[in-house]
Amino acid sequence: MGFAEYHEDIVSRFNNDNYRSLGSNRRQEPTHTTAKEVRPMSRLKEFTTQTARPLPVILLADVSGSMGVDGKIQALNHAVREMIEAFQDEADLRAEIHVSVVTFGGQANTHLPLGPARDAAWTDLGARGGTPMGAAFDIAREMVEDRSVVSGRAYRPTIVLVSDGQPTDTWQQPLEALLGSERGGKAVRMALAIGADADHNVLQAFLADPEARVYSADEARQIRQFFQLVTMSVSARSRSANPNSAPVSVADDGWDL
């Protein structure tokens, strides 16, 4: 007999007869009916939300002009599409994975608004302009802090930063604001540096953890491998007993990033 059942029995006696209240000595006539007890009830549906708790994944993707060379933008498009499809195929999850893609190339935009991965319709990204990473941090912060977008039921988001260059705007203050925000600072963060020109210091500052690893992709195919790693990490977390707990470790030795 479990603990709860033990107390349940006590309270059942309170409710039943002369133990109805410790302050009342009068026996009450039972008001129950047999019909009510055998009637199947499903009333809780009226008081609960009908969707699983979301686990947001926000991708901050560098789509500056330099991503247009060496097949990088094509590899990124392919990898993100695969990741979303993998999320759509996931079953038996504790959480419903939601995805958003924020791009920064010339200007920062929300390419894919945050919503269930199963409903996400992917359109390929193009590469152009500078690298306004700071503006992308601002969008991410506003998204995570907006409770109409990321509800109070949501699990900790994963924010993924992918870049092949140096920011061309002021990024320090927006990054500080993101990391210092009530919810943004608690997000799980992952970062990928593409090519030799990527600013590892900025990416490491984004992770804000000296022990966290900035992944590096020297070739376009490794972009895909990184996103497979992201997919595994998110999926493992969404299946875990507590998706809010520390990210589930996934073996990345085989990715050779």
Next chain:
Amino acid sequence: MVRVVASSVRGPAHALDGVPCQDAWLAVPDSRASLAVVCDGMGSRSRSREGARAATLAARDAWRLWKRSPAGSAEDLVRLLEPAWRLRLRDVPRDEAATTCIVYAEDDHGRAVYAQLGDGLLARRNAHGDVKTHPSKTDGFDLTHALGTPHTLADWSLAIAAPLAQGEILVLATDGVSEDLEPRRLGDLARWAVDELGPLRRPGVALARELRNWPVPHHRDDKTLLVMWKP
């Protein structure tokens, strides 16, 4: 007269793993001074079932002493509860028995205390149907505080209130329930428990059946719901 309907049920995740329910609750419905407690043992800790059970008993230990005085503060109740929990645990390591704790405690002097450490729900519906939810100090993405994890008195969300009045309903729930509730329907949930479960011969059993058939997709947590009211 004070009435209570409450149940804890094991969530699908623990059922799958063969782990027992790690929630616990305790209620002392008394027309002079009532007590209601729900605790949610942290799933990642091996002894959290014992931690949750010990916390409900520790709350009762603390309340029995605290309610005697008209001068006891909400902080005093917590100051009594925390060592009582550690003593109740005996040789169980505290960090392996971590648990949230939500307490509604009335004293014998016309006051009540709300005390909440960690996530979950403590709400009250008055006779006019207005619902007030006690704010928890759990911040974004419920990285929750708990007995057995590093915390201070300031991490408890405390308030003094009036004891339950006639027609009022108190709702306590662990996060397995509270995270899936529609905030606007809290009052209706309370009334449902009172009107439909209250008259049953074994309302706790009926509530447990409802909790086991939780209608939200992918739910996996243990669930505890406690409803206390003054008819």
